[in-house]
Amino acid sequence: MSGAGGIQQGPVQFMPATSIKEAEDWAMNNIAQKVRFVPENYSPIELEFANTINESVYEVTKGKKLKGIIYDHPWKIAKAIGRDSVGDMYAALHEDVLYIVRKETLESEAAFKVAISDSLKISKKQFKKTLTELKAYYKTTKNESILKAIKELEKEGSKPWQLSKSRRDLVRHEMGHWVETQSVDLQKITNAHTNKNITNYKKLSEYQNVLNTKTGHWRELSSEYFVSYKNGILDDIPKEILDIFKKMEL
Numbered sequence: 001m002s003g004a005g006g007i008q009q010g011p012v013q014f015m016p017a018t019s020i021k022e023a024e025d026w027a028m029n030n031i032a033q034k035v036r037f038v039p040e041n042y043s044p045i046e047l048e049f050a051n052t053i054n055e056s057v058y059e060v061t062k063g064k065k066l067k068g069i070i071y072d073h074p075w076k077i078a079k080a081i082g083r084d085s086v087g088d089m090y091a092a093l094h095e096d097v098l099y100i101v102r103k104e105t106l107e108s109e110a111a112f113k114v115a116i117s118d119s120l121k122i123s124k125k126q127f128k129k130t131l132t133e134l135k136a137y138y139k140t141t142k143n144e145s146i147l148k149a150i151k152e153l154e155k156e157g158s159k160p161w162q163l164s165k166s167r168r169d170l171v172r173h174e175m176g177h178w179v180e181t182q183s184v185d186l187q188k189i190t191n192a193h194t195n196k197n198i199t200n201y202k203k204l205s206e207y208q209n210v211l212n213t214k215t216g217h218w219r220e221l222s223s224e225y226f227v228s229y230k231n232g233i234l235d236d237i238p239k240e241i242l243d244i245f246k247k248m249e250l
């Protein structure tokens, strides 16, 4: 099977592993140069989640390998990515390494869902409050187009982009960042939007909780478009971005 005759093997089929060791081995063979699913002095990642990670990475890397997939203590990951702490962060893609933060809320799909629904409630409240404030402000400046946009957002309700609904979404979001590293076309779009000072648009987007950092705004949005794309929700994805995902056969 080792290609003695120089025959290139076709892409392997993803198969859920039945043990963490197997999941690590599979990841090392197919998607990453270095894999850690067992943090030092701590119990391993849940097998179901390890499989989700492997599958979600594999569906986009297509034969390429990440530098690493690391599930570890928050402080170790913070150190690795050059931060003081990871705060609310669950996962990150940093210099071609996918980091998954060891947190109680990630230890089962059920725990994650509870954590997400809690932050969703807070986010919805915040969203409403912010729209009310925005409306008051733009009434004083009599900016009709913004007021109209706010009205539409009020009708739609909160669209909490950043809130992955599952652990799979979480991994896919990070892989969305990886996708961007693979596409110059996508980089052009996100850079163009990020650098443009569309203050009003940014303001509205902020309340969709997209704007984590001022410059990272479109980057997060493009990652979330990727999550939507993988979930088959295509309506909100701008055509130019949708075309890129399709062209990349993701």
Ligand SMILES: [Zn+2]
Binding pocket: 173, 174, 177, 219, 220, 223
């Ligand atoms: Zn992100």
